[in-house]
Amino acid sequence: MFRFLLPLATAALLLFGQAAHALTADAARAMASGDTDERIAALAKATATPDAATAAFVQAMSDDAVKITPQHVIVMKDDKGFDAATGAEVPVPEDAEDIVNNNRMRGAFEGTLASLKLLSRDKAERAAAIAALREESDESRLPVIDQALVAETDAGLKTQLQSIRARIQLSSSDATQRAAAAAELGHSASPATRTLLIEQMKQEDNPAAKAAMQQALSAVEGRLVWGERLAALFSGISLGSILLLVALGLAITYGLMGVINMAHGELMMIGAYATYVVQGLFQKYLPGAFDFYLVAAVPVAFLASALVGAALERGVIRFLYGRPLETLLATWGISLMLQQLVRSLFGAQNVGVENPAWMSGGLQLMENLQLPWNRLVIVGFAFAVLGAMAWLIGRTRLGLFVRGVTQNRPIASCMGVNTARIDTYAFALGSGIAGLAGCALSQIGNVGPDLGQGYIVDAFMVVVLGGVGQLAGTVYAALGLGVLNKLLEGWTGAVLAKIAVLVFIIVFIQKRPQGIFAMKGRSAEA
Amino acid sequence: MNHSILPQRAPLLSTPGWSAFFAALLVVCALVPVLHLATPADSVFHMSEYMVALVGKIMCYAIVALAMDLIWGYTGILSLGHGLYFALGGYAMGMYLMRQIGRDGNYKSDLPDFMVFLDWKTLPWHWSLSDSFVATLFLIVLVPGLVAFVFGYFAFRSRIKGVYFSIITQAMTFAAMLLFFRNETGFGGNNGFTDFKRILGLPIATQGMRMTLFVMTGCTLLLFFLLSRWLVASKFGRVLQAIRDAETRVMFSGYKPLPYKLTIWVISAVMCGVAGALYVPQVGIINPSEMSTSASIEMAIWAAVGGRATLVGPIIGAFVVNGAKSWLTVVAPEYWLYFLGALFIVVTLFMPDGIVGLCKRLLGRSAKTASAVQQSAAREEGQLPDAPVAPATGGAA
Helix, strand or coil, X not given: CHHHXXXXXXXXXXXXXXXXXXXXXXXXXXXXXXXXXXXXHHHHHHHHCCCHHHHHHHHHHHCXXXXXXXXXXXXXXCCEEEECCCCXXXXXXXXXXXXXXXXXXHHHHHHHHHHHHCCCCCHHHHHHHHHHCCCCXXXXXXXXXXXXXXXXXXHHHHHHHHXXXXXXXXXXXXXXXXXXXXXXXXXXXXXXXXXXXXXXXXXXXXXXXXXXXXXXXHHHHHHHHHHHHXXXXXHHHHXXXXXHHHHHHHHHHHHHCCCCCCCHHHHHHHHHHHHHHHHHHHHHHCHHHHHHHHHHXXXXXXXXXXXXXXXXXXXXXXXXXXXXXXXXXHHHHHHHHHHHHHHHHHCCCCECCCCCHHHCCEEXXXXXXXXXXXXXXXXXXXXXXXXXXXXXXXXCHHHHHHHHHHHCHHHHHHCCCCHHHHXXXXXXXXXXXXXXXXXXXXXXCCECCCCCHHHHHHHHHHHHHHCCCCHXXXXXXXXXXXXXXXXXXXXXXXHXXXXXXXXXXXXXXXXXXXXXXCCCCHHHCC | CCCCCCCCCCCCCCHHHHHHHHHHHHHHHHHHHHHHHHCCCCCCCCCCHHHHXXXXXXXXXXXHHHHHHHHHHCCCCCCCCHHHHHHHHHHHHHHHHHHHHHHHCCCCXXXXXXXXXXXXXXXXXXXXXXXXXXXXXXXXXXXXXXXXHHHHHHHHHCCCCHHHHHHHHHHHHHHHHHHHHCXXXXXXXXXXXXXXXXXXXXXXXXXXXXXXXXXXXXXXXXHHHHHHHHHHHCHHHHHHHHHHHHHHHHHHCCCCHHHHHHHHHHHHHHHHHHHHHHHHHHHCEECHHHHCXXXXXXXXXXXHHHCCCCCHHHHHHHHHHHHHHHHHXXXXXXXXXXXXXXXXXXXXXXXXXXXXXXXXXXXXXXXXXXXXXXXXXXXXXXXXXXXXXXXXHCCCC
């Protein structure tokens, strides 16, 4: 309601405060009554010489606050009637008719009001009006826009106005004007301009104008192409970093330990649900600190999945070492049970996990290149996890033991390493990283009992493609597949891209059965 | 069993084996039809339509389990993509059944309903053979067989083994599922094919047709069992088992594993395709969910539950698991996944030889051959060179 009342009030103030009444009674009547085409023509005519009274009147019409009597066109305000042209108070007779506005009329009001607001003194209002006129291509707006261009002081808004002007001129009836407009539009770098140019070129029959448009189009496309390339690259890296997160834990459990953990996806799901629970706790007990719930959710997700992983290792997997195909079946069973457990606890529906406020929005780098914060955060997070894991495996005592046990269990055991415990730690670590992946996924996708199923095939593809037991291979494979997928997607669509990637992997494994980086030595005989 | 080193042809079936075979044949061809058709509905001996449909469906699954046993139990190749071959056979049959609907669909068009819905004017090229039953019979065999041949040729030629092979079969099936989910590939997308009306011009939903399909499925299962039995008892089957146990040594002995593996892989795929084709008219629907990862993994569990490398075991496994599924999803739907999950774990941990192995152990018979098979399989699968041998079979060397 306020949206309408506030401008009405200011407009009414202008109406009565200013002496300059360019709005005539005839013009007001023409705008308020008659058939739609005539009224729109009258609106266009009136806005060609804009003034505050016209603005207020149009606003009143769009708020359904105008009545008509044979003598007057009356603007209603607080149950009192004012003559639209003179602004004097007039009595409202019983038989005064409301004006009838159909949808087309309302659309015309909106456009008109926006173009009138171009002259507003308030910069924000002008910016809003310019934004509203972006898609406009009605030639009758030109005088107003020209007027606004003269008055406009802000450089950014001025450029936008110029491009709106060029857009309108592009559909002008005069071919030279169209060509000039095309030249003007050639300086733009927005996808909307490209669409407009392509649309107009289809209808264009004047060769000179067409050539100008063609030239402008290639200029715009030249500018857009980089934004698009970078956008595709970024979404590829973003997908790649998700694959990396998903596959990192698997690189430990499968790559190092040789356990085909089909429950990996469900461990991710546990991480995502842990995030959901932490979010709920923050909403309930710490609503003030809600924006930081994710900081608490990361370790919780890690621990929850790691504990479940440790329990699985102790309970089932330790009996199956060295029999990868049987770990596959047993962990598949575990995954089914975990899914059902989550269904029983949280319901079969997806649960809602919200982004904290600081993760919404994005980083606008170019007109057509915006990097969403949540994606950026996940890319950073993936590499942080990767770094931490590389450090843990490569630099710590635990990592040394893990490597020792996976390379030569009996010798490690002879050296006094408690191999059973190291197995548990390593499996818990892999599971915990799955939990971290789940925590990250909860910020960009649905959290439900099927969350893990969607990623398990991808995760195995990444690890196998990278070469089992090779962290570096996992990184290259994840990022490579992510970027490849997104590049193909721009070309063939999402599903076909996915199929193409799977076929690519199948063919690639034919050529290099051990992945990108084949592990050397006897333990690679899987 | 004969352990002579000299090749000696084992009998196809022992005397009790033949007796059991003919008993099964009798049940399928005589007892079930009589119980279903000739007994009154309220009699205790009456076999309801639901039961006939269920057993018919499970017999299709048993064929798949048998195929899994040939490739996994006897050759040591775990396929996680047999759902694809099953679905390919099913879709070939489904296309024929869709064409048999004729103008009786919702849109009264010559084209199947979903094509009318998509505003297609002509049949796509790959539907051109679908109105001929004979061509369909060929397609049911040829399509899964050809796909398996191409995939298997490249995979086995590159000597992809073990887990890698399992995972790329999974990728292949996943890719196919995504493809079949799409509307423009012309397979009915998400919904697949359903609402069949006729087969060979005869109405499909009659008692007689149901019984015919049931008997056909049963006989196919028994024939495939005999074929599999003959295969594994032959020299060919012995080579397969040798490949499973020590592929490198087989190569050193002068055998090329590729044609052996490829042959059994294609046979196994064709069996799945036939099973799919028998499944579709009985169940009345085929859609891409048959190609999901979980469907294919479940197929492996049927074989594992019954007992690998026994042929009879996987058939039993298919009946036990699917019987339990039908029962549990009615009685306590939320417990079905717990049960299935627990089954996966229990079988791998405690019953490496499945139900058949368990029975043998319980009957006190030394399951010497089975455990020898099991042990060498475990060694072959072992990723770590020093992997401990499966505890259940550790002492039986």
